[in-house]
Amino acid sequence: MNEATIHPPAAAAVEVTGVDRIFRSGRDEVQALSGVSVSVAAGEFVSLIGPSGCGKSTLMRLIADLDAPSSGTISVFGKSARQARLDQDYGIAFQQAGLLPWRSVRGNIELPLQTHGAAAAKRRERVDELLAMVGLEDFGEHYPDQLSGGMQQRVAIARSLAESPKLLLMDEPFGALDEMTRERMQNELIRICAETGCAVVFVTHSIPEAVFLSDRVVVMSPRPGEIRDIVDITLGAAVGRGAGLREEAGFYDAIRLVREALHGTEPAAVRGAETR
Amino acid sequence: MKSGAQPVRMLPARLLWGLGGVLVPVLAWELYKALGPAEGVTIGGVPLLPRTTDLAMPHTWTMLARLFAPESSASGAAPMWTAVLQAAGFTLGIAGAGWLIGAVVGLGLAMLMQRFRSANSAMLPWIILSQTVPLIAIAPLVRRWGSQLEFGPFVWENWMSVAVIAAYLAFFPVAVGALRGFSAPEKAHEDLMHTYALGWWQTFLRLRLPASVPYLLPALRLAAASAVVGTVVAEVSIGLRGGIGRMIVEFAAAAGGDPGKPWAPIFGAVVLGLAAVGFVALIGVLLRRYRRGEQAV
Numbered sequence: 112m113n114e115a116t117i118h119p120p121a122a123a124a125v126e127v128t129g130v131d132r133i134f135r136s137g138r139d140e141v142q143a144l145s146g147v148s149v150s151v152a153a154g155e156f157v158s159l160i161g162p163s164g165c166g167k168s169t170l171m172r173l174i175a176d177l178d179a180p181s182s183g184t185i186s187v188f189g190k191s192a193r194q195a196r197l198d199q200d201y202g203i204a205f206q207q208a209g210l211l212p213w214r215s216v217r218g219n220i221e222l223p224l225q226t227h228g229a230a231a232a233k234r235r236e237r238v239d240e241l242l243a244m245v246g247l248e249d250f251g252e253h254y255p256d257q258l259s260g261g262m263q264q265r266v267a268i269a270r271s272l273a274e275s276p277k278l279l280l281m282d283e284p285f286g287a288l289d290e291m292t293r294e295r296m297q298n299e300l301i302r303i304c305a306e307t308g309c310a311v312v313f314v315t316h317s318i319p320e321a322v323f324l325s326d327r328v329v330v331m332s333p334r335p336g337e338i339r340d341i342v343d344i345t346l347g348a349a350v351g352r353g354a355g356l357r358e359e360a361g362f363y364d365a366i367r368l369v370r371e372a373l374h375g376t377e378p379a380a381v382r383g384a385e386t387r
Numbered sequence: 388m389k390s391g392a393q394p395v396r397m398l399p400a401r402l403l404w405g406l407g408g409v410l411v412p413v414l415a416w417e418l419y420k421a422l423g424p425a426e427g428v429t430i431g432g433v434p435l436l437p438r439t440t441d442l443a444m445p446h447t448w449t450m451l452a453r454l455f456a457p458e459s460s461a462s463g464a465a466p467m468w469t470a471v472l473q474a475a476g477f478t479l480g481i482a483g484a485g486w487l488i489g490a491v492v493g494l495g496l497a498m499l500m501q502r503f504r505s506a507n508s509a510m511l512p513w514i515i516l517s518q519t520v521p522l523i524a525i526a527p528l529v530r531r532w533g534s535q536l537e538f539g540p541f542v543w544e545n546w547m548s549v550a551v552i553a554a555y556l557a558f559f560p561v562a563v564g565a566l567r568g569f570s571a572p573e574k575a576h577e578d579l580m581h582t583y584a585l586g587w588w589q590t591f592l593r594l595r596l597p598a599s600v601p602y603l604l605p606a607l608r609l610a611a612a613s614a615v616v617g618t619v620v621a622e623v624s625i626g627l628r629g630g631i632g633r634m635i636v637e638f639a640a641a642a643g644g645d646p647g648k649p650w651a652p653i654f655g656a657v658v659l660g661l662a663a664v665g666f667v668a669l670i671g672v673l674l675r676r677y678r679r680g681e682q683a684v
Contacts, residue, residue, distance in 0.1 A: 177578050197584045209575040213597050213677040226583050226593060256679055 122189030124278045124310035125151040125174055130183030132169055132336075143169045145335035147183070151310050153277065158313045158321035158328045160373065166336025167314045168282050174312060175203055175280050187278065199227065201278040202271030202309075206286045208263035210255040216242070216266050217251040223273045241269040244303060261292035268300070272307065279304075279311045285320065294357070297323055318373070322346075322365045323357060330372040340372035413447050420444050445646040453647030454654065467648075471634070471655040478618050478630040479659055481546050485553025486614040486663070490607060492554065493561025500562075501569040501595065502587060518559050522617065526552055526624040549621040549630075556617035557610040564606025568599025600677035604667065611663035619656060631655045 132144040143166040151157045159167040172178040173185055176196040187195035195201060202223075210219045220241055221234045229237070242248050245265040255263055264284055271279060285293045297320060304311060315321050321328045325344050332339045344365050346356060356362055420439045427443075428436040437443055454471070457464040496514065500507040529551050533543040572594050580590040622632030634652040641648045671678070 175582055177581060196582060199584065201582075203579070203582050205575050205578070207573075207575055209573070209579055211576065211594070211597070212679045213600075222593070223583055226585055226589055254679055 122153075122186070123150045124153050124155065124188060125149075125312060126184075126186045126189075127170070127174070128184050128186075130170070130173065130180045130185060132166065132173065132178070133181045142335035144173075144180075145337050147336065147338055149329055149338060149341070151278075151312060154308050154310050156304060156311045156313065156324055156326045158315055158325040159331060160315055160318065160321045160328055160369065161331030161336070161339075162333050162373075163316065164336075165331040165333040167331055169336065170331075171280055171282050171312055171314050175201065195278075199223070199274050200276060201280050202274065202276040203280045204264075204267045204271045204282070204284045206283040208255070208260070208267040210263055210266055210270075212255050214254075215251065216247060216253050216255070216258070219255065219266055220270045220273055222270065227274070237273065241272060244272070244306070245269045245299065259292075261288055261296060264288060264296060265299070268303070272303070272309075275307070277309050279309050281311060282314045283316070284313075286315070293320070300324065318366055318369050319357070319362075322362060322369055328369050328372075330369060332375070339375065342369050342372055416444070416447060420446070442643070442646050445650070449647040450650040450654070453645070454651055467651050471631070471651050472658075474629065474631045474634045474652065475655040475659045475662075478615070478622065478632065479662060481550050481622075481630065482553050482611075482614040482618040482659070482663060484550040485618060486557050486607075486611055488550065488554035489557025489559075489610055489614060490561050493558040493606075493610070494565050496558070496562045497565035497569055498591070500566050501591075507566075514559065514562055517555070522552065522556070522620050523624055525555065526621050529555075530625050545625055545627045548625055549618055549627050552621035552625075553614040553617035556613040560606045560609035560613065561603075564602045564609075565599055568602030568606075569595045571595075571602060572598040597677050600674050604671045604674070604678070607670065608664055608667045611667050612660060615656075615660050615663050619659075631659060 127147055127149045130144055130147045131142070134141045134143055147166075147170060149157070159170060161167050169178065173180050174187065174192060176192040185192045188200055190198070190200070210216075211222065214222065217238050220238050221229075224234045224237060238251070239248075242251055245268060247262060247265055247269070250258065250262065255266070258266070264287075268284065271281075285296050288296060301324060311324075313321070313324060322344055328342045328344060329338055330340045330342060331337065342365070346359075346361055346365065419436070423436060423439040425439055427434055427438040441449070454468045455466055458467045458470045496510065500510055526548070530545065530548045533548045533551070536543045569591070576594055576598070577590070580594050585593065618630070619632040619635070621627075622630040623636055627633060631652050635649070635656065638649045638652055
């Protein structure tokens with residue numbers, strides 16, 4: 112009993128409370144985010160979904176401390192977002208793989224380790240592990256321009272995992288891939304998440320992608336970016352999710368739920384206006 | 388690599404084009420010399436085309452033959468080409484020193500301007516302005532300032548003034564090119580370095596410097612050409628003996644009796660320029676890893 116009060120409950124991976132973000136340029140003001148509150152538990156996979164311009168990428172950049180909120184607070188593992196960034200508590204992957212063209216695959220993956228002073232032998236070992244994890248064992252010495260888009264994105268994911276973060280921030284990482292590569296990458300991401308047990312904040316505008324990957328889907332509305340709904344996806348733990356899940360009825364039910372949340376209450380009216 | 392096969396297959400064609408580039412002016416020269424009027428073409432007293440006498444326009448083979456004849460009529464004089472090569476080597480050494488100083492200064496200025504926005508606004512106009520000052524005007528100044536320098540056994544020599552003037556020309560393309568190169572990285576890459584919590588220096592070393600290579604190499608090539616031109620001109624205006632600049636002036640006086648002679652140091656200057664640019668091309672080969680994004684040219 113006493114012990115429970117001495118040890119506070121493990122801090123959530125991400126805790127966003129009442130966050131606004133207003134972009135000012137001259138006399139124009141754009142409210143990108145308004146009163147956003149969301150929390151991501153340790154090991155949880157949460158997707159941010161919404162039409163373009165709804166501030167989902169902005170929210171991710173705030174968590175990554177690439178940008179600062181106009182008001183409200185963001186904590187990552189109980190620390191400020193800035194401190195979490197300085198402590199390298201998260202790994203990040205963007206829509207563009209963003210590999211350095213002059214570094215080999217190996218060189219790209221070990222970049223974060225190298226900049227933080229890991230010993231060469233340790234780096235080598237870790238990169239070998241990561242290459243195996245993303246299935247690129249034979250490509251360590253290749254250069255990014257020799258790889259397909261999907262392979263480049265796998266390198267970027269390996270790089271984001273280099274320092275074994277407990278939180279992964281991903282901004283439409285599969286957005287530029289073709290549908291088949293995309294599904295394969297989703298399967299792999301599910302597996303990697305199960306292996307590493309890290310929490311993920313995943314920005315996407317694909318409903319099936321969000322449903323397939325997530326424990327919860329945060330549905331956002333545009334201008335000002337607000338959270339419209341948070342949909343719990345009850346398709347079982349990540350470990351059990353395989354490619355076959357895409358065929359199941361539960362998958363389609365969840366997709367319908369997210370779609371309804373995304374379109375709000377007036378989809379019929381919108382449709383009517385379009386077909387007029 | 389996919390692009391690897393193409394340049395190899397293109398090599399003979401490129402060699403032919405290069406050879407053609409040399410032959411066409413030679414042919415044009417000889418053609419005009421054969422067909423043009425001896426007194427040249429003048430319209431209303433304004434000379435438009437040069438005279439075609441052997442004195443004004445020696446045959447290209449006269450120029451070449453002159454390279455292999457002794458430099459002067461003095462007994463035991465070495466062939467002309469050794470004298471020219473020696474002078475070219477002397478000039479190349481000074482130009483190299485000037486290029487190196489210019490590259491270091493240019494890189495330093497670009498780093499300062501990249502790091503501090505205020506430095507950018509304050510310095511860029513001066514850097515551009517510096518290149519509008521005529522070389523002839525600064526040469527005597529540099530020489531005078533240099534001659535007043537004395538630390539212990541160190542004595543300022545004339546060749547150092549020449550190197551400084553070469554550097555004065557060479558630093559400009561490097562500063563401008565490097566500044567562009569340092570700001571070349573994509574936003575996503577800069578964000579990535581930020582998420583790695585890297586400071587300015589680490590970001591510079593890991594990202595900005597390697598990303599600037601495709602911008603830096605043309606700048607260094609331009610700087611090499613500028614350094615050579617600067618050295619040749621400064622040799623003349625400072626009066627430094629031993630280099631190709633002085634040789635061009637001296638031999639020009641001999642044109643009356645020995646029309647092939649003035650061309651020898653001019654060929655020397657061409658070789659000099661080629662050597663300088665070739666050296667930078669060699670650097671480019673060593674740095675090819677950083678040029679993967681470039682189109683194969």
